[in-house]
Amino acid sequence: MGGNHTRDTRRGLSFHLLAAFFGLFVLFLYGPIATILVLSFQGPDGGLTFPMNGVSTHWFRNLFEQQAVGDFGGSFRRSIALGLAVMVLTVVFSLLAGFAFRRRFAGSGALFYLAVASLIVPSILVSLGIGLLFNILGLEPTWYGSALGAHLTWTLPFGLLIVFAIFNRFNPAYEEAARDLGAGPWQTVRHVVLPILLPSLIGVGLFGFTLSYDEFARTLMTAGSFNTLPLEIYGMTTNVTTPVLYALGSLTTLFSFTVIGLFLLGLVGLRRRRLRRAATAG
Amino acid sequence: MTMTAAPPEPSRVSASVRGGGKVRAPLLRRAAPYLQAAPLALTLLVFLLVPILTIVAVSFWDYDSIRIYPDFVLTNYVELLTSPVTWKTYLNTLKFAALTWAITLSIGFTVAYFLAFHVRSTTWQMVLFLVCTIPFWTSNIIRMISWIPFLGRNGLLNSGLISAGIIDQPLEFLLFSDFSVVLAFVHLYALFMVVPIFNSMMRIDRALVEAARDGGASGMQVLREVILPLSKPGIAIGSIFVVTLVMGDFITVRLMSGGQSASIGLMIANEISLLQYPAAAANAVVLLAVVLIMVVAMLRVVDIRKEL
Numbered sequence: 001m002g003g004n005h006t007r008d009t010r011r012g013l014s015f016h017l018l019a020a021f022f023g024l025f026v027l028f029l030y031g032p033i034a035t036i037l038v039l040s041f042q043g044p045d046g047g048l049t050f051p052m053n054g055v056s057t058h059w060f061r062n063l064f065e066q067q068a069v070g071d072f073g074g075s076f077r078r079s080i081a082l083g084l085a086v087m088v089l090t091v092v093f094s095l096l097a098g099f100a101f102r103r104r105f106a107g108s109g110a111l112f113y114l115a116v117a118s119l120i121v122p123s124i125l126v127s128l129g130i131g132l133l134f135n136i137l138g139l140e141p142t143w144y145g146s147a148l149g150a151h152l153t154w155t156l157p158f159g160l161l162i163v164f165a166i167f168n169r170f171n172p173a174y175e176e177a178a179r180d181l182g183a184g185p186w187q188t189v190r191h192v193v194l195p196i197l198l199p200s201l202i203g204v205g206l207f208g209f210t211l212s213y214d215e216f217a218r219t220l221m222t223a224g225s226f227n228t229l230p231l232e233i234y235g236m237t238t239n240v241t242t243p244v245l246y247a248l249g250s251l252t253t254l255f256s257f258t259v260i261g262l263f264l265l266g267l268v269g270l271r272r273r274r275l276r277r278a279a280t281a282g
Numbered sequence: 283m284t285m286t287a288a289p290p291e292p293s294r295v296s297a298s299v300r301g302g303g304k305v306r307a308p309l310l311r312r313a314a315p316y317l318q319a320a321p322l323a324l325t326l327l328v329f330l331l332v333p334i335l336t337i338v339a340v341s342f343w344d345y346d347s348i349r350i351y352p353d354f355v356l357t358n359y360v361e362l363l364t365s366p367v368t369w370k371t372y373l374n375t376l377k378f379a380a381l382t383w384a385i386t387l388s389i390g391f392t393v394a395y396f397l398a399f400h401v402r403s404t405t406w407q408m409v410l411f412l413v414c415t416i417p418f419w420t421s422n423i424i425r426m427i428s429w430i431p432f433l434g435r436n437g438l439l440n441s442g443l444i445s446a447g448i449i450d451q452p453l454e455f456l457l458f459s460d461f462s463v464v465l466a467f468v469h470l471y472a473l474f475m476v477v478p479i480f481n482s483m484m485r486i487d488r489a490l491v492e493a494a495r496d497g498g499a500s501g502m503q504v505l506r507e508v509i510l511p512l513s514k515p516g517i518a519i520g521s522i523f524v525v526t527l528v529m530g531d532f533i534t535v536r537l538m539s540g541g542q543s544a545s546i547g548l549m550i551a552n553e554i555s556l557l558q559y560p561a562a563a564a565n566a567v568v569l570l571a572v573v574l575i576m577v578v579a580m581l582r583v584v585d586i587r588k589e590l
Contacts, residue, residue: 019400022410025389025393029413030417036428049434049436094322096319097322103314105319111319115326117330118326118330122570124550128554128563130329133333153329153330216423230423237423249428
């Protein structure tokens, strides 16, 4: 008993030290964002740093009024459209590839390594390569064409790895049971496999949308004549020296948080509904 | 949502099974994996492999101030590799990579260890893990900018230190310096260490830890002799992410050093903006080779496919 007791208090100390470290890490992650959130409410005469010179929503209004800041609205809409397209394609392509990799096929090893290479190749190379390719072929780079492809080279490997992880833990007995009960292959996929995969596919979608929405390096040479939001923000960092930059930062971060929140709510809701259904069925 | 319409291939297979009889089914069954893998393979071929081959080809092209033209010259490589600037820049980039790697590894390991072995409820584990991952899904550029009011000459840190009487002149090295570059790298990429190491740690059989304790190992010994070796795959994967991200970066170095520091990625970006595409391409090929060598070295520690 005595030995157990000392062991517990010792563990208690290391627990508290580690918890404090973790707390500092979270502060490190979120602290800076919190500062620009506060500073975006800077008064009309306020600058880029503290102290606050009054409190106002001046810079948010400024963001929407002043067209000199750039095409904020248009770039925001383009980034959302691009993010949604990347999300859908990432989910569909990686799910399909996940099915393919469950069986052996010629070139599966090469394809896997190509996908891993896609994570490792520096973003600027993807940007440069696609830019050069389009240039040589005489094609006009566009945000919905070349930039879409460039984003997919970043989101697809993540999607594929997540789908791999699910299939590795997937118990084929469920499919066999469905087949034994007379389900066709499509019915098995539709009513057995997809529902089991659904939560992870929501995760793949989250990766697809958010990584595309925030992607800068891969968009740089591939977006063509219209900017996406990260390109617009980057442009602002070099020539805007007012808190309007923070207002934009706060808004887009808030938007990201909302999107992440919606995905997580979707996951929680799905789990609740299933638990309820399981309870009523049992 | 989008998922219900997802796999057309299996449906095609089933339709043929029902409609076309037994002869065509095996063929489609065999073709199915190829059809299913085709979208991924095509995307990666068109937007990754062909562009990289294009870079390799263009790295041998010639150029003047107006345009680039097909040729086979080695001048781009010769100029790149004989310039002392290149070597200095590589050294600087490697310095950033090494510092960021060491710091993110220490932070990542500690955070993952806390989450995996000290947080006991699974719900809390999930919640705290999410708290760590959420910033990963927000804008990197905004996360960099957000350091400015903190580190600047009149920033929070300087005014805090001055009013506390620790310093009487603002510290100049905080922003637009190598310090702020590494700080931003750690801020952006620590997560890439936390997640794979946490994943490895969650797979460690708790009975091993118990056995080591029962055998008389102290907490430190358990950590060093059991947990650390078994976390190696996660450490390797995290290291690959962090090192490749830092090696190819240009935006963090440009924004956080205020143009005072250089990296290979930034050098390439500058050559691109000057339309010196063949020079940028040669630089990119060398960078890719360096990154690949580093990755292969790290992969010796781990078989990624087993880690999923």
